Amino acid sequence: MQSYTIGQAARLLGVSPDTARRWADAGRMATHRDEGGRRLIEGRDLAAFSVELARGGGPDGAEDLPSYTSVRNAFPGIVTAVKLGDVAAQVEIQAGPHRLVSLLTREAVEELGLEVGVEATARVKSTNVHIDRA
Numbered sequence: 001m002q003s004y005t006i007g008q009a010a011r012l013l014g015v016s017p018d019t020a021r022r023w024a025d026a027g028r029m030a031t032h033r034d035e036g037g038r039r040l041i042e043g044r045d046l047a048a049f050s051v052e053l054a055r056g057g058g059p060d061g062a063e064d065l066p067s068y069t070s071v072r073n074a075f076p077g078i079v080t081a082v083k084l085g086d087v088a089a090q091v092e093i094q095a096g097p098h099r100l101v102s103l104l105t106r107e108a109v110e111e112l113g114l115e116v117g118v119e120a121t122a123r124v125k126s127t128n129v130h131i132d133r134a
Helices: 006-013 017-025 043-054 106-112
Strands: 003-005 039-042 073-084 088-095 098-105 119-125 128-133
Touching (some): 003 043, 006 017, 006 043, 039 043
Antiparallel strands (some): 073 088, 088 098, 119 128
């Protein structure tokens, strides 16, 4: 089975190696030592931890993890309208003087917890508008 160093695990989790070390020191990620004394995390343990972290059930502050995206045009704002259909949804965000509208799935709106008054970021790339919950 594949094992990962603390640095590799940190990169895969999108955190600093120091954060991954603190989680390991606190017992939140199971580790073992190899013959050279390096701390390793079993692939299955890391996979389970990453799923828990993504669901918000991970360590304190996990919801504050940075998100990474290739979309550069970000418009932080507030959700002003949400129209839900059976499958699709329409979300409006007011970002300063800009009103942005995005069509996405109802499931995505529910997973992000988007509702009027919630802070969110609209990300625009080409003709697509992506919504990130703040």
